Amino acid sequence: MSQYLFQQIINGLALGSLYALVAIGFSMIYGIVRLINFAHGDLVMIGAFSTLALVTAGVPWPLILVFVLAIGAIAGMTIETIVFRPIRGASQVTGFIATLAVSIAIQNSALMILSGQPRNFLFPAFMRQRVGFGGVNASLTDIAIIVLTLLLIGGLFLVVYRTRLGRAMRATAENLTAARLMGVAVNRTILAAFAIGSALAAVSGLFWGGKFGQIDPLLGFVPGLKAFVACVIGGVGSIGGAMLGGYILGLSEVLFVGLLPQEFSGYRDTFVFLLLIVILLIRPSGLFVRHTEERA
Amino acid sequence: MLEVRDLNVYRGATHVLKGVSFDVRQGQLAALIGANGAGKSTTLLTLSGLLRPRSGSATLRTDGAELDLTRLSSEKIVRAGLIHCPEGRQIFQSLSVAENLDMGAYTQRDRAEVCRTMEEVHTLFPILAERANVAAGSLSGGEQMMVAIGRALLAKPKMLLLDEPSLGLAPLVVETIFDVIQRLKSTGVTILLIEQNAAMALEIADAAHVMENGSIVLSGTGEELASNDRVRQSYLGVAA
Numbered sequence: 001m002s003q004y005l006f007q008q009i010i011n012g013l014a015l016g017s018l019y020a021l022v023a024i025g026f027s028m029i030y031g032i033v034r035l036i037n038f039a040h041g042d043l044v045m046i047g048a049f050s051t052l053a054l055v056t057a058g059v060p061w062p063l064i065l066v067f068v069l070a071i072g073a074i075a076g077m078t079i080e081t082i083v084f085r086p087i088r089g090a091s092q093v094t095g096f097i098a099t100l101a102v103s104i105a106i107q108n109s110a111l112m113i114l115s116g117q118p119r120n121f122l123f124p125a126f127m128r129q130r131v132g133f134g135g136v137n138a139s140l141t142d143i144a145i146i147v148l149t150l151l152l153i154g155g156l157f158l159v160v161y162r163t164r165l166g167r168a169m170r171a172t173a174e175n176l177t178a179a180r181l182m183g184v185a186v187n188r189t190i191l192a193a194f195a196i197g198s199a200l201a202a203v204s205g206l207f208w209g210g211k212f213g214q215i216d217p218l219l220g221f222v223p224g225l226k227a228f229v230a231c232v233i234g235g236v237g238s239i240g241g242a243m244l245g246g247y248i249l250g251l252s253e254v255l256f257v258g259l260l261p262q263e264f265s266g267y268r269d270t271f272v273f274l275l276l277i278v279i280l281l282i283r284p285s286g287l288f289v290r291h292t293e294e295r296a
Numbered sequence: 297m298l299e300v301r302d303l304n305v306y307r308g309a310t311h312v313l314k315g316v317s318f319d320v321r322q323g324q325l326a327a328l329i330g331a332n333g334a335g336k337s338t339t340l341l342t343l344s345g346l347l348r349p350r351s352g353s354a355t356l357r358t359d360g361a362e363l364d365l366t367r368l369s370s371e372k373i374v375r376a377g378l379i380h381c382p383e384g385r386q387i388f389q390s391l392s393v394a395e396n397l398d399m400g401a402y403t404q405r406d407r408a409e410v411c412r413t414m415e416e417v418h419t420l421f422p423i424l425a426e427r428a429n430v431a432a433g434s435l436s437g438g439e440q441m442m443v444a445i446g447r448a449l450l451a452k453p454k455m456l457l458l459d460e461p462s463l464g465l466a467p468l469v470v471e472t473i474f475d476v477i478q479r480l481k482s483t484g485v486t487i488l489l490i491e492q493n494a495a496m497a498l499e500i501a502d503a504a505h506v507m508e509n510g511s512i513v514l515s516g517t518g519e520e521l522a523s524n525d526r527v528r529q530s531y532l533g534v535a536a
Contacts, residue, residue, distance in 0.1 A: 164402070171388045171399050178386040181344060183374030183403035183451065 006136040008258040009251070014142035014211060016250025017149035020243045021204035022223045023230035024156065025076075025197025027242035030231070031173040032193045035084060035095045039102035041224015043198045045110060046075050047205025048121070048215040055122045065148075068206050069199040076198020077191050084194075085187065103224070110217035118216040121209035145207045152200060153243055159196070160239060169193055173237065229276045235286020244288055249275070297322040297455060297486050298343070303352035303366075305335075305342050312338045313349070314510040320455070320503070325477070325487045327497040327518065329531055330507035336490045337383050339507075340457045343488075344380035345370035358454050375403050377454030381461065383490075385444040389433025393424055393443055396432045400447030410450065417446040420476055438469035445476060455486040462493050474500065494531040498522040506531070 026040045050071045054064045083102055087094055127144065130137045160166035172179040172189045180186055201223075208223065209215045227242075230249045234241025253272055257265045279287070298320040305313035313335045320326045328336050341347045343354055343365055354365040356378055363376055388396050397417065401410045418425040421442040427435060432443050441461060448456060458477065462470040470493070478500055481487055491497035498504055501518035506527060514521065521527045528534040 167391070167395055167398060168402065170391060171395075174388050174390055175386055177346060178382065178388065179399075180346060180370040181374070181380050181382060181386070182399045182447070183371050184399075185369075185371045 003136045004258075007138060008254055010138040010142050010146070011258075012251035012254035013247065014145045014207075014250070015254055016247035017145050018204045018207055018211070018223065018246075019226050019230045019250050020246025021149055021152065021200045021207070022227035023234070023242040023246040024153070024239055025199075025201045026224075026227045027231045027234070027237055027239055028169075028173075028193045028197040031237035031239075032169060032190055033084065033088070033095075034092060035099065036092075036228070038096070038099045038224060038228075039079060039106060040099075040197070040201055040227065041220035041222070042103050042106040042110075043072055043075060043201035043220065044205040044208055044223045045215070045217060045220035046106070047072050047202030048209045048219060049110070049114065049205075049217075050202065051206040051209055052119060052121060052215065061124065065203065065206065068202050072199040072202025072205075073195035075202070076194040079198075080191055080194040085190075103220075107218055107220070114217050116217060118214045121213055121215050123210045123213070127210065141210050145211060148203075149207070152203065156196065156200070156239070165189070165192055226272065229272055231286075232276055233279055233286065234288050238286065238288060241286050241288040245286070248287075297324075297357055298488070299353075299355045299357070300339075300343075301353045301355075303339070303342060303354060304350045305338055305347055306350055307338065307347070312510050313342065313352075315352070316507075316510070316512055318505050318512050318515060320486060320488055323481070323484055323486055324502045325481045325489065325500060327489045327491060327494075327501035327504040328507055329491060329494045329497060329504060329521075329527075331530075334507040335510040336507055337459055338510075340380055340382075340459050340488070340490065342366070343373075343457060344378065345373045356455070371403075374451060377452065378457070379448045379451045379453035379455070380457040381444050381448040381459065383459035383463070385437075385440050387432045387440050387443045387447065389431065391432055392429050393432050393435070394428040396443050396447050397424070397450050400450030402451075404450070404452060409452075413450050413452065417449050420449075420479075421446055438465050438472075441465060441469065441473060445473065449480075453485055455488070456480065458487060458489045460490055460492060462491060462496070470496070494527070495522070498527075498532075 022041065022044060026037060029035055029037045029040065047068050050068050051064055054067055059067065079102055083098055087098055127141045129140045131140055131143065160169060168179065168184045168189050169192060171182065172184060172186050176186055208219065226249060230245035231242050233248055234245030249272065252275065253268060256271050257268055301317050303313050303316040316339060328339065330336055338347060342349055345365060345368055349366050356363045356365055356376060358377055365373055388399060397414060404410050423439055424442055424446055432440065435443065445461065461473050474496060477487065489497055489501065498518040498521055504516060504518050504521045505512045506514040506521065
């Protein structure tokens with residue numbers, strides 16, 4: 001394989017990992033409370049700035065990873081408790097507008113506190129190294145992102161498919177009333193979904209900073225939107241679908257820019273949203289969802 | 297065991313239950329019969345904490361404890377041993393049969409006891425053991441009903457609310473289900489049964505209540521109601 005193509009694929013997988021981490025949480029939250037959460041991307045920003053603050057404070061990296069997961073979980077649970085839970089019974093449109101409001105509130109608070117000036121993300125110099133295998137090489141950052149993401153997703157699948165909490169989450173997502181009749185404390189289960197989804201989004205903020213080098217208070221908008229597209233590709237509400245959707249989106253975005261002539265590279269996002277429209281036209285329930293049932 | 301007094305429940309602006317009162321004694325199999333929309337399901341949903349009454353009370357007495365169901369969360373009601381097997385089965389279609397049964401045991405902490413109950417359920421419905429790893433949504437209607445009842449049994453009910461267990465099922469399956477209901481009663485579980493098949497319900501019920509327009513209009517033993525002219529005309533399809 002040529003170094004160029006290999007580099008593109010690694011790059012696409014790393015970007016896809018970022019999208020997948022955000023998309024999974026987006027999908028979990030939609031799956032359990034039928035809420036299109038446009039504030040979800042802002043957790044990425046919160047994760048990125050928390051990382052920067054922790055680095056500045058001299059916390060070692062492995063601990064930073066743990067702290068960022070925790071900060072994301074706490075932020076997600078806070079938003080769910082004070083904003084989304086009180087409007088639970090309301091219509092889907094009300095919920096959707098509330099998530100926009102939360103997003104704008106988070107972004108503008110961040111602008112006020114942090115200023116709009118982009119900051120350099122402090123990432124250890126050795127992560128910028130390139131590692132080679134058999135004639136091709138890739139950036140250590142990209143490889144770390146891909147490996148850590150796979151570990152996190154593996155852990156998530158263990159929780160969702162092998163634990164009592166995961167079973168309760170899947171049951172609640174499918175039929176909230178029946179889950180209550182089983183004695184599931186659904187508010188706690190929903191809170192857990194927000195915590196897990198938001199933790200993954202926050203950690204993708206850490207990766208985002210590492211990959212792109214600069215962060216600003218509005219950086220969450222794009223990953224939030226792309227996560228939404230990734231979910232539509234994979235089928236909203238499905239965790240595996242969101243993950244695959246994230247990787248497909250990341251890879252195709254990078255390959256679109258990398259394999260087509262230079263003059264097309266400006267149309268990268270156009271391509272992404274064109275992909276969204278095409279998928280909505282041909283497979284509105286997503287590529288990886290076999291059956292769908294709409295819950296009123 | 298259960299004492300319902302003057303329950304008034306609204307759904308939206310509609311006054312669905314208008315002062316419903318009845319008792320279910322310990323170990324009894326009580327049937328609630330009535331036309332569609334009379335308020336039977338609403339009664340059960342209120343008892344299991346999914347709907348809140350505007351006024352009235354529903355008291356559950358078990359093991360010397362006295363619980364006001366109208367104030368408890370559905371989670372606490374399940375933990376108290378009042379288990380609701382809802383209308384339309386409401387099984388978790390995407391979960392496997394085994395996972396559905398495990399969801400029934402969600403509040404049960406004693407794993408050994410859960411395993412024992414699981415074996416009992418598998419003895420009652422051998423098909424559920426065979427299909428343990430199949431997605432529950434792919435089962436037939438009758439098998440799904442068995443999942444729903446099995447799931448309720450794994451919750452170790454002291455009192456079981458059954459909403460239309462025979463609806464839409466083949467006669468042979470209905471017989472199996474009714475056999476299981478009677479077997480449950482013989483093990484001491486108190487049962488409140490809603491049934492559109494009034495004849496079958498009255499045959500096995502110790503006590504029955506007829507519901508019309510959100511009120512109980514007639515109560516008696518199963519036999520009494522089965523021989524009551526009004527019941528025979530309206531619910532058993534017998535000409536006067």
